[in-house]
Amino acid sequence: MKIGHPKDFWSGVLFAAIGLAFALIAKGVKIGDTVLLAGYAMGTPARMGPAFFPFWLGIIMLVLGVIIAIGGIRTEGGEEARFPKYHWRPILFVLGSVVMFGIILKAVGMLIAGFLLVCVASMGNPEKFQGRDVVFLGLGLVIFCAMVFVWGLRLPIPLCPDIEAVQSAVKFCRL
Amino acid sequence: MELLNNLALGFSVALTMQNIMYCFIGVMLGTMIGVLPGIGPIATISMLLPATFVLPPVSALIMLAGIYYGASYGGSTTAILVNLPGEVSSVVTCIDGHQMAKQGMAGKALGVAALGSFFAGCVATVLIAAFAPPLAELALKFGPADYFSLMVLGLIAAVVLAHGSLIKAIAMIVLGLLIGLIGTDVNSGVARYSFGLPELIDGIGIGTIAMGTFGFSEIIRNLEKGESREVFAKSIEGLLPNWKDIKQCAMPVLRGTSLGAALGILPGGGPTLGSFSAYTLEKKVSDHPERFGKGAIEGVAAPESANNAASQTSFIPLLTLGIPSNPVMALMIGAMIIHGIQPGPQIMTAKPDLFWGMIASMWVGNLLLVILNLPLIGMWVKLLTLQYRFLYPAILLFCCIGVYSISNATMDVYMAALFGFIGYTFLKLDCEPAPLLLGFVLGPMMEENLRRALLLSRGDPTVFFTRPISLTLLVISLVLVVIVVSPAIARKREEAFQE
Numbered sequence: 001m002k003i004g005h006p007k008d009f010w011s012g013v014l015f016a017a018i019g020l021a022f023a024l025i026a027k028g029v030k031i032g033d034t035v036l037l038a039g040y041a042m043g044t045p046a047r048m049g050p051a052f053f054p055f056w057l058g059i060i061m062l063v064l065g066v067i068i069a070i071g072g073i074r075t076e077g078g079e080e081a082r083f084p085k086y087h088w089r090p091i092l093f094v095l096g097s098v099v100m101f102g103i104i105l106k107a108v109g110m111l112i113a114g115f116l117l118v119c120v121a122s123m124g125n126p127e128k129f130q131g132r133d134v135v136f137l138g139l140g141l142v143i144f145c146a147m148v149f150v151w152g153l154r155l156p157i158p159l160c161p162d163i164e165a166v167q168s169a170v171k172f173c174r175l
Numbered sequence: 176m177e178l179l180n181n182l183a184l185g186f187s188v189a190l191t192m193q194n195i196m197y198c199f200i201g202v203m204l205g206t207m208i209g210v211l212p213g214i215g216p217i218a219t220i221s222m223l224l225p226a227t228f229v230l231p232p233v234s235a236l237i238m239l240a241g242i243y244y245g246a247s248y249g250g251s252t253t254a255i256l257v258n259l260p261g262e263v264s265s266v267v268t269c270i271d272g273h274q275m276a277k278q279g280m281a282g283k284a285l286g287v288a289a290l291g292s293f294f295a296g297c298v299a300t301v302l303i304a305a306f307a308p309p310l311a312e313l314a315l316k317f318g319p320a321d322y323f324s325l326m327v328l329g330l331i332a333a334v335v336l337a338h339g340s341l342i343k344a345i346a347m348i349v350l351g352l353l354i355g356l357i358g359t360d361v362n363s364g365v366a367r368y369s370f371g372l373p374e375l376i377d378g379i380g381i382g383t384i385a386m387g388t389f390g391f392s393e394i395i396r397n398l399e400k401g402e403s404r405e406v407f408a409k410s411i412e413g414l415l416p417n418w419k420d421i422k423q424c425a426m427p428v429l430r431g432t433s434l435g436a437a438l439g440i441l442p443g444g445g446p447t448l449g450s451f452s453a454y455t456l457e458k459k460v461s462d463h464p465e466r467f468g469k470g471a472i473e474g475v476a477a478p479e480s481a482n483n484a485a486s487q488t489s490f491i492p493l494l495t496l497g498i499p500s501n502p503v504m505a506l507m508i509g510a511m512i513i514h515g516i517q518p519g520p521q522i523m524t525a526k527p528d529l530f531w532g533m534i535a536s537m538w539v540g541n542l543l544l545v546i547l548n549l550p551l552i553g554m555w556v557k558l559l560t561l562q563y564r565f566l567y568p569a570i571l572l573f574c575c576i577g578v579y580s581i582s583n584a585t586m587d588v589y590m591a592a593l594f595g596f597i598g599y600t601f602l603k604l605d606c607e608p609a610p611l612l613l614g615f616v617l618g619p620m621m622e623e624n625l626r627r628a629l630l631l632s633r634g635d636p637t638v639f640f641t642r643p644i645s646l647t648l649l650v651i652s653l654v655l656v657v658i659v660v661s662p663a664i665a666r667k668r669e670e671a672f673q674e
Contacts, residue, residue, distance in 0.1 A: 011604040015346045046634030050360040053622040064346040084603035090398035102588030118568040155580040
């Protein structure tokens with residue numbers, strides 16, 4: 001079988017799978033007597049349980065996904081319709097820097113985590129990476145963020161590493 | 176005159192020192208991100224949501240609204256000088272605006288854009304003040320079934336007018352609705368789809384989703400494309416149009432304003448559709464259509480007025496019905512909820528100071544834009560030379576700080592990264608993320624109204640077809656879908672978006 005419009009086909013499959021997952025989790029899955037997923041109470045239309053609305057939405061999405069996928073098989077899309085190429089370099093560095101920021105933020109504080117975020121994220125740019133620029137950019141940005149967000153807007157973000165000695169030695173950490 | 180009393184109340188709120196200041200911050204930030212390609216009002220507003228926690232709700236909403244219409248203002252500067260739209264709504268301004276800049280008339284183009292926008296902003300403010308109260312009153316008569324149908328219509332209309340595949344957009348809405356249901360069900364107390372994670376019990380924040388799908392995935396997309404831009408026009412002179420220009424532009428500005436204001440009210444309309452239609456209309460009514468594309472001043476005046484009028488009138492459905500017409504309005508709803516304001520028709524009567532204050536602030540904001548931006552254009556041009564490799568790490572850091580501060584949870588940061596990947600995948604598959612955000616906001620409200628409607632009708636689903644308001648709304652939704660799906664119109668629609 002040849003798929004004429006892979007983009008449509010795969011987005012349809014994706015929608016159908018997500019819809020099915022939502023519907024199944026709402027309804028619960030039982031094979032024989034073993035309960036795989038407990039599910040939520042369905043209720044009646046007059047007294048909708050927590051499963052009612054998500055279950056039917058999931059079913060609608062499943063149907064929509066199947067229609068999109070079938071359309072994707074039958075239509076001829078040409079060059080534009082090819083399955084897209086993922087550019088892993090920006091994906092990994094951009095999202096990786098964000099996840100890293102989340103992991104280390106509470107331990108090392110925003111000043112260090114933010115600086116590292118800028119450094120890692122900058123590596124995602126395939127064109128030109130200049131170490132010196134990035135260091136200056138990172139320093140400037142964390143100082144700016146500390147002033148605007150922490151001291152100015154008083155957002156409760158830890159600035160310094162979570163070490164008692166540092167916290168008491170450096171005055172602005174506790175602001 | 177009730178209208179005058181209401182506007183007076185609004186101005187008494189909007190003209191306090193504090194609110195003028197937040198309005199100023201909003202429009203300046205808005206202009207800045209409007210000028211900068213690669214960052215839009217959605218990412219900016221979601222970044223700033225946590226920062227508004229400390230503000231009173233009125234000031235917070237005034238500032239966030241300022242970012243929105245400021246952005247449609249700033250977008251034109253980039254369009255004219257660099258031939259790159261700062262925002263989607265100024266795509267058509269590139270066509271004639273940049274030609275004017277090439278012919279040495281950059282100043283005039285910028286001036287006309289600014290003054291046209293200001294005029295449109297004034298008209299739109301009056302329109303909101305005049306039309307919002309009756310609409311809100313009408314909406315107060317709506318029962319749960321009517322409300323449910325209204326939301327169906329709102330969501331359908333929002334995707335009908337957007338471009339791209341209709342069925343994919345509807346699937347994105349449903350996905351948004353489903354994601355909106357994650358968290359504790361208010362009626363039964365059951366934590367749905369939380370997978371035992373305590374952070375998911377309260378549901379996912381709209382800021383988290385917006386920053387992931389619009390902030391992060393856009394950055395990745397921009398990085399893979401690479402960038403190249405060149406700033407045109409080093410010095411800009413002659414901003415103020417002369418008498419001849421004013422005469423030439425008066426009618427286009429008027430037409431653009433009316434068209435933009437009308438399209439802005441429609442769900443899914445908003446500034447982009449407004450500016451596109453205004454440009455097409457000008458070309459149709461012009462005696463010399465061949466001048467368009469070669470630096471016709473009307474081709475700048477009309478779409479710029481239209482996008483500003485539309486970005487303001489799109490507040491009408493938000494303020495009167497509690498229905499978002501585009502993703503930015505969805506974020507505004509999120510902001511209201513964060514500040515403990517339930518969006519809907521009751522806002523006007525329950526919180527008149529907020530309602531009228533916001534409307535009056537739009538006029539103040541427009542005035543600030545025109546006064547400040549004409550002299551500041553030089554500064555904005557400088558900003559344009561900022562390279563993306565410096566810009567995106569900054570956006571990323573601001574986003575991370577914003578996401579984290581919403582509830583001081585690192586989990587939100589991971590969630591945003593996950594949504595960044597999901598958003599990128601959908602972008603790659605030609606599924607626009609905007610409908611997802613609309614669905615996300617409306618998910619819980621839709622469920623609640625469906626539940627109430629069916630409870631009142633004792634489980635009889637025909638209630639949606641027997642109540643006249645509900646039936647009308649559903650019929651309109653159906654007609655819209657049929658119109659778009661029918662092949663003849665689908666082709667026309669394709670052509671219109673090609674233009």
